[in-house]
Amino acid sequence: MFELFSYHFFTNAIFAAVLTSISCGIIGTYIVSKRLVFISGGITHTSFGGIGMGYFFGLNPLIGAAIFSILSALGIEFMSKKTEVREDSAIAIMWSFGMAVGIIFIFLTPGYAPNLITYLFGSILTVTKLDLMISFGVTMIVIIFFLMFYKTILFVSFDPDFAKARQINVDLMNYALITLVALTIVINIKVAGIILIISLLTIPQASANLFYKDFNKIILYSIIIGLTGSLMGLLLSYYINIPSGATIIFTLVLIFLILRLFRTIKIRYLSDLN
Amino acid sequence: MSDYKKIAGLNKVYAGYDGKIIINDVNLDIFENDFIGIIGPNGGGKTTLVKVILGLIKPYKGNIEYSLENSGVRLPIGYLPQINAIDKKFPISVNDVVLSGFLSTEKYIKKHTLDEKNKADEIMKEMGIVDLRKKSVGELSGGQLQRVFLARAIISSPKLLILDEPNTFVDNKFEGELYEKLSHLNKTMAILIVSHDIGMISTYIKTIACVNGEVHYHRSNIINEEQLQAYNCPIQLITHGDVPHTVLKTHNHHH
Structure with missing residues (x-):
C-alpha cells in the first residue's frame, strides 16, 4: 500500500480528499440546516453551461463553471427575494438551462471534448497541482469566513427576521454565503462530478445529524465522516479499478446506513434497559 | 399627553x-x-x-x-416571533438561541463575552429553562420554546x-x-x-x-x-x- 504514496497523482488525490471533506463539511452543514439542497443542486447543474463554454472558447472549463455557478447562485437568491417567480420553478429553469447551454457548446466545439466524463462523474485521481492550489485557496476562505462570522451565520440562518430586527444586513450575509456555496461546488466538481457532488454536501451531514443536533458539531463530524468516506472510497476504487467519484459516494451511503442501524440498535438497547 | x-x-x-x-x-x-x-x-x-x-x-x-x-x-427592540415561523429542525441549542439575543451590528465578529454568557445563564434560570440549555430547539414543547424566545427577546434589555x-x-x-x-x-x-x-x-x-x-x-x-x-x-x-x-x-x- 505504501508504494501508492510515491505516485504524485495519489498524494494529490489524498490532499484533494482532505480539502473536499473540509469545504463540503462546512458548506454542506449550512446548506442542510437552511434547506438549500435543491438550490445547491441547481447551482451545480447550471455550472455545466460554463464548462461547455470553457471548452468552446478554449478556456479552463472550471473558470466557466465558476462564472456560471456564482451568477446562478446570486440570481436565485435575488429572484427568490425580489420577484414573484416561485423559487423552486426558478431553480428548475436555471438547472435545465445551464445543462442545455453546456450540451450545445460541447456539441459545437470541434473535435473531441477531453475529460468531459471527469466533469460529469468526477475523478479525484486526475486532480492537478493547480486544482489543489485553487481548492486550498477557496477552502481557506470558507474556513476563515466561518470562523470570523460563525455566530452571525448561525443566528441569521436560524431566524433571519430576528436578525433583521437587530439591523443586521441579512441580505448581504446571504449573498456572501451563497457565493461561498457556489465556489465550494466548483472546486469539488473534479472530485465528485456535477451529478454526484450534492451527496458530498448532504450525506456526511445527514450521518452526523443522526447523533448531533448542534451546528458546530455537525460541521466537525461531517468533516470526519466525509474524510473517512472519501479515503476509503479512493482506496477501494484504486484496488477494484472502478470510478472514484461513484465509489466515494457509495462508501458514504454505506457509512450512513451503518450509523443509522447503529443508532436504531442503541435506542432499542437503551429502551430495553428501562 | x-x-x-x-x-x-x-x-x-x-x-x-x-x-x-x-x-x-x-x-x-x-x-x-x-x-x-x-x-x-x-x-x-x-x-x-x-x-x-x-x-x-x-x-x-x-x-x-x-x-x-x-x-x-x-x-434595541426585543422580538418574539410566531413559533410556527421557526424551522424546528434547525440544529441550534437553547443556549445559542438565548445568546443570539445579543446580536447587533457592532458584534458581527466578536465572540460572546463572559458577561454575556453569565447574563444568559441568569436569564435561563429566571425562565426555568436552564436545564434545557444543551437541548436543540426541535426537542422542546411549545411552552418551552416560547420561554426560550422570550429569554432571547429580553436578554439585551430592550x-x-x-x-x-x-x-x-x-x-x-x-x-x-x-x-x-x-x-x-x-x-x-x-x-x-x-x-x-x-x-x-x-x-x-x-x-x-x-x-x-x-x-x-x-x-x-x-x-x-x-x-x-x-x-x-x-x-x-x-x-x-x-x-x-x-x-x-x-x-x-x-x-
Missing part, C-alpha cells in the same frame, strides 16, 4: 406585501411605559404592523420615527418588546405565567402583544389597538362589542358568565 418618552411613532403609514396594501394610514405612537394589545381578524394586518415597527418591511408611504440612543443608533401571538401552542398555566412576567417587564420596557383573542391578556394590557386594514387605538383595556363594531374590527370576545355584550373583567392594580 404624558411625561413618558416616545420611543417610536408611525406617521400615515401604508404597508403590505407584493405591492398589495394591507394596512393603511396608520398613526401610532409608542411610549416607554405602554402595554398595547394588538387584536383583529386574521389577514387584518396584525403581523404586517409588527413587521413595519420592527423594520422588516418598508412602508410604501409614510414613515416611522424611532427615538435614538446617545450614539445615534436606534433603541426598550420595546414585541410579541407575536405568544399564547399559541401553550397551556393556560404558561399563559398566566407569561403575562405576570410581562407585567413585571413592563416596568422597564414598552410592550406590544399580538393576540388572536382578547381573553386572558385584557387584564394585563393597558390599551388596545384594533387592526383591520386601519388601526384604531383604544385608550383602555376594556372594550365591548359596539366599540369593536365601530372600529370595524370583528373579533369574538370571550364571554365571562352571562353578562350580555361582555365587558371583560377589569383588574386595577397596575394603574
Whole structure:
C-alpha cells in the first residue's frame, strides 16, 4: 500500500480528499440546516453551461463553471427575494438551462471534448497541482469566513427576521454565503462530478445529524465522516479499478446506513434497559 | 399627553406585501411605559404592523420615527416571533438561541463575552429553562420554546418588546405565567402583544389597538362589542358568565 504514496497523482488525490471533506463539511452543514439542497443542486447543474463554454472558447472549463455557478447562485437568491417567480420553478429553469447551454457548446466545439466524463462523474485521481492550489485557496476562505462570522451565520440562518430586527444586513450575509456555496461546488466538481457532488454536501451531514443536533458539531463530524468516506472510497476504487467519484459516494451511503442501524440498535438497547 | 418618552411613532403609514396594501394610514405612537394589545381578524394586518415597527418591511408611504440612543443608533427592540415561523429542525441549542439575543451590528465578529454568557445563564434560570440549555430547539414543547424566545427577546434589555401571538401552542398555566412576567417587564420596557383573542391578556394590557386594514387605538383595556363594531374590527370576545355584550373583567392594580 505504501508504494501508492510515491505516485504524485495519489498524494494529490489524498490532499484533494482532505480539502473536499473540509469545504463540503462546512458548506454542506449550512446548506442542510437552511434547506438549500435543491438550490445547491441547481447551482451545480447550471455550472455545466460554463464548462461547455470553457471548452468552446478554449478556456479552463472550471473558470466557466465558476462564472456560471456564482451568477446562478446570486440570481436565485435575488429572484427568490425580489420577484414573484416561485423559487423552486426558478431553480428548475436555471438547472435545465445551464445543462442545455453546456450540451450545445460541447456539441459545437470541434473535435473531441477531453475529460468531459471527469466533469460529469468526477475523478479525484486526475486532480492537478493547480486544482489543489485553487481548492486550498477557496477552502481557506470558507474556513476563515466561518470562523470570523460563525455566530452571525448561525443566528441569521436560524431566524433571519430576528436578525433583521437587530439591523443586521441579512441580505448581504446571504449573498456572501451563497457565493461561498457556489465556489465550494466548483472546486469539488473534479472530485465528485456535477451529478454526484450534492451527496458530498448532504450525506456526511445527514450521518452526523443522526447523533448531533448542534451546528458546530455537525460541521466537525461531517468533516470526519466525509474524510473517512472519501479515503476509503479512493482506496477501494484504486484496488477494484472502478470510478472514484461513484465509489466515494457509495462508501458514504454505506457509512450512513451503518450509523443509522447503529443508532436504531442503541435506542432499542437503551429502551430495553428501562 | 404624558411625561413618558416616545420611543417610536408611525406617521400615515401604508404597508403590505407584493405591492398589495394591507394596512393603511396608520398613526401610532409608542411610549416607554405602554402595554398595547394588538387584536383583529386574521389577514387584518396584525403581523404586517409588527413587521413595519420592527423594520422588516418598508412602508410604501409614510414613515416611522424611532427615538435614538446617545450614539445615534436606534433603541434595541426585543422580538418574539410566531413559533410556527421557526424551522424546528434547525440544529441550534437553547443556549445559542438565548445568546443570539445579543446580536447587533457592532458584534458581527466578536465572540460572546463572559458577561454575556453569565447574563444568559441568569436569564435561563429566571425562565426555568436552564436545564434545557444543551437541548436543540426541535426537542422542546411549545411552552418551552416560547420561554426560550422570550429569554432571547429580553436578554439585551430592550426598550420595546414585541410579541407575536405568544399564547399559541401553550397551556393556560404558561399563559398566566407569561403575562405576570410581562407585567413585571413592563416596568422597564414598552410592550406590544399580538393576540388572536382578547381573553386572558385584557387584564394585563393597558390599551388596545384594533387592526383591520386601519388601526384604531383604544385608550383602555376594556372594550365591548359596539366599540369593536365601530372600529370595524370583528373579533369574538370571550364571554365571562352571562353578562350580555361582555365587558371583560377589569383588574386595577397596575394603574
